[in-house]
Amino acid sequence: ELKVEQNPLFLSMQEGKNYTIYCNYSTTSDRLYWYRQDPGKSLESLFVLLSNGAVKQEGRLMASLDTKARLSTLHITAAVHDLSATYFCAVDSDGGTSYGKLTFGQGTILTVHP
């Protein structure tokens, strides 16, 4: 059974600081996704990482994937209040099928304060 673990689960950051969220998964997969969810809202796709060593950046967020270590990171640079949300990583647990079967991590609740 695929397990996806994120840490930390709660992250309180000051504006302007940097921090990293970690996502470990238990079985081989080369497809990893990061999503953002605001309270009471749906999931917004941030990044799709498809191969070992993949790195993607959008604004203050940068995601990377190490398939050998079964680890993905989401790095936050110079945090701002608008980044406050819950961040989920998700792993495609049925690689090779023609559609996505995602298993999500527990989520990291990020709060950015002045």
Added chain:
Amino acid sequence: DTEVTQTPKHLVMGMTNKKSLKCEQHMGHRAMYWYKQKAKKPPELMFVYSYEKLSINESVPSRFSPECPNSSLLNLHLHALQPEDSALYLCASSQVGEGATNEKLFFGSGTQLSVL
């Protein structure tokens, strides 16, 4: 149009009621999904339809009955639910086929269901 539209946004139902959740997309996606998300928990996969055929049922109780009448629509029929079924129900869609999972899943805004 890159939206997945879900209706209703909120639903309150009794344990003896029958209701349906609806999901619609016009992106030409041939895979559609139902996820369940309890408060402060991650989404959990319930069903996957590929080319309008049920491909995955994650051991979901029979009181949840999915239906995919055509390539744009996905329904979830609810009957005799329990209070513990109260959750946010999310619909999603994606491409199908070689390299399909290179693409993200598009999620709808969800239906917040309360079972009394």
